[in-house]
Amino acid sequence: MPTGVKIEDISSSISSVLKDYDREIWACVxxxxxxxxxxxxxxxxxxxxKGGVLKMSFYDSALRNYITINEQKIIQKINKDILKExxxxxxxxxxxxxxxYKRFSYKMNKR
Incomplete structure (x- = not known):
């Protein structure tokens, strides 16, 4: 592996290629x-x-309600702060x- 190559450089290169290839996939990432x-x-x-509609699914109902209530604020934050477009x-x-049954098995396996 060449010296001087950092993970951040590779990550930003992949991100820029993905942005040129497909903006919607890049935005999701x-x-x-x-x-x-x-x-x-x-x-x-x-x-x-797809087509300007962001579809997300969550386990957490409180977070789903928060996003539903504050939809415009979150859209603005994502567009301006994260995507910058x-x-x-x-x-x-x-x-x-x-x-x-999956909830219980997860808790039991975690112990």
């Missing part, structure tokens, strides 16, 4: 990468952007249901 500045620790389970016009938020 950037939103997930910088989600902490918008919605806290809980990242979206699924995310897609107006790609998102609307946000649609969906819930992801976890079967009860």
């Amino acid at each position: 950037e939103i997930v990468k910088n989600w902490k500045s918008v919605g806290g620790k809980t990242k979206p389970k699924n995310i897609s952007l 107006d790609l998102i016009k609307k946000i649609e938020v969906y819930g992801v249901q976890v079967p009860i």
Whole structure:
């Protein structure tokens, strides 16, 4: 591996190529990468952007409600702070249901 090459350089190169190739995929990657500045620790389970509509799904119902209530603020924050261009016009938020047996097995395996 050549010396002097940093991970940040490779990451920014991939990001710039992706931005030129497909802006919607690039926007989804950037939103997930910088989600902490918008919605806290809980990242979206699924995310897609098509025609200016950002579709996200979350396990956390409180976060879904927060995004639904503050939709315009979040759109503005994503467009101005993260993407630095107006790609998102609307946000649609969906819930992801976890079967009860998976919740218990996750807690038991974690101990």
